[in-house]
Amino acid sequence: MTITSDTSAPLVAVVGATGMQGGSVIKALAASRKPYRIRGFTRDTSKPAAKALSAQGVEMVNVSLTVDNKDQVFKVFQGANVAFIVTNFWEHFDKIRETAEGKMLIDAAKAAGVRLLIWSGLISAVEESKGKFVHVDHLDGKAEVTKYARSIIPAGGPTRFLNVIAGLYNTNFHLPVGLPRKQADGSFVIALPAPADSVVPSIDTARDYGLFVRKVIEEDVDPSVRDVGAYGEFISYADMVKQLSEITGKTVTYKEVTSDEYVAAAVAGGYPQRIALELSEMYQGIAELGYFGGTEIGNGNGKDRLPVGVEGAFTWAEWVKATDWSKILA
Structure with missing residues (x-):
C-alpha cells in the first residue's frame, strides 16, 4: 500500500523521519497493506533524504524539535492519531538536553490527543545496577523520559x-x-569489556525496527504490556564472531578486555574519555543486567515473555550475509 493523503486514513507523526529508526518506521508503514498518512519531522526539508520521503507522499515538516521552539513543536503534532518519538543523544552527548526534549515531545503528542504514543526508550543503567554504572547517559536519559x-x-x-x-x-x-x-597475522579481533558468552538481542535497525512499531500500531497489544523488545534474535558475542567468520571466510575471534583497556582503545580511536567510559559501562551493564534489565521482556534466559514478535526480522547471520564486509574485513 502506498502512503495516502486520504483523510480517512490514520495520521502517524514520525520524529526522526530521515534517521535510522524513524526512517525504518516510515518504510514499514509504506509497505503495509493498510493505508497511512505520514507526517515526518526534519530540520531541513531541502536535504535529499527529506525530498525522497516527500516524493513518496510523506508530509515533511521543517521543524527544530528543541525546547526553545516548544510552541511550534506542539503545533506540528496537531491532528495526529499516532506518534512515534525518538531522541538522539549521539547528536550532542547531552543527557539533560535529551531528557528535556524527550519530555517536551511526550507532552506535545499527548496534548494533540494521539490514541497511541510509541516511544523508543531504553532501561536505566544506574537504577538497574543500583548505582554501579553511573556514566551511561544515553540509557539513563531515555529511561527518565519513559518514567515521565x-x-x-x-x-x-x-x-x-x-x-x-x-x-x-x-x-x-x-x-x-x-x-x-586487524591483527599482524591477518586475522581480526572484536574486543569488548564483556564475557564472550554474554547474550544480547541483535537487530538490523534500519530494516526491522519499523516492523515492530507497525505491529503495535496494527494489532491489539495486551493492555498489560508496557515494553516491547525489537530484535531479530538473542545471540552471544561468541556465536556472533563464529558466524561472521563462517560467512565471510575471514578469521574473526572475540576477546574480553578490561574496562580500562577498552576505554584506552576508544580514546586512542578518537572518542572523548567520558563517551569511551559510557560505552564501556554500557557493555558491562548489558552483560551483568541483561539488555532489557528487569522489564517483562526478559533476557534470553528461557524466561523470555516477549509480547510482540515479528516474522522476517533478520537474525545476526542473515544481516551478516546481507552486509558488505569487503572494506571492514580488508
Whole structure:
C-alpha cells in the first residue's frame, strides 16, 4: 500500500523521519497493506533524504524539535492519531538536553490527543545496577523520559503509551569501538569489556525496527504490556564472531578486555574519555543486567515473555550475509 493523503486514513507523526529508526518506521508503514498518512519531522526539508520521503507522499515538516521552539513543536503534532518519538543523544552527548526534549515531545503528542504514543526508550543503567554504572547517559536519559511519560499518561486513558526498545544495533560492529581489528597475522579481533558468552538481542535497525512499531500500531497489544523488545534474535558475542567468520571466510575471534583497556582503545580511536567510559559501562551493564534489565521482556534466559514478535526480522547471520564486509574485513 502506498502512503495516502486520504483523510480517512490514520495520521502517524514520525520524529526522526530521515534517521535510522524513524526512517525504518516510515518504510514499514509504506509497505503495509493498510493505508497511512505520514507526517515526518526534519530540520531541513531541502536535504535529499527529506525530498525522497516527500516524493513518496510523506508530509515533511521543517521543524527544530528543541525546547526553545516548544510552541511550534506542539503545533506540528496537531491532528495526529499516532506518534512515534525518538531522541538522539549521539547528536550532542547531552543527557539533560535529551531528557528535556524527550519530555517536551511526550507532552506535545499527548496534548494533540494521539490514541497511541510509541516511544523508543531504553532501561536505566544506574537504577538497574543500583548505582554501579553511573556514566551511561544515553540509557539513563531515555529511561527518565519513559518514567515521565508513564506518570502523565495513565493506563486505560485515551492515549496508549508503549515503549518499543530497540535491541543492540548490529551496526555497532561497524563503529570504531566495536569494529573488528586487524591483527599482524591477518586475522581480526572484536574486543569488548564483556564475557564472550554474554547474550544480547541483535537487530538490523534500519530494516526491522519499523516492523515492530507497525505491529503495535496494527494489532491489539495486551493492555498489560508496557515494553516491547525489537530484535531479530538473542545471540552471544561468541556465536556472533563464529558466524561472521563462517560467512565471510575471514578469521574473526572475540576477546574480553578490561574496562580500562577498552576505554584506552576508544580514546586512542578518537572518542572523548567520558563517551569511551559510557560505552564501556554500557557493555558491562548489558552483560551483568541483561539488555532489557528487569522489564517483562526478559533476557534470553528461557524466561523470555516477549509480547510482540515479528516474522522476517533478520537474525545476526542473515544481516551478516546481507552486509558488505569487503572494506571492514580488508
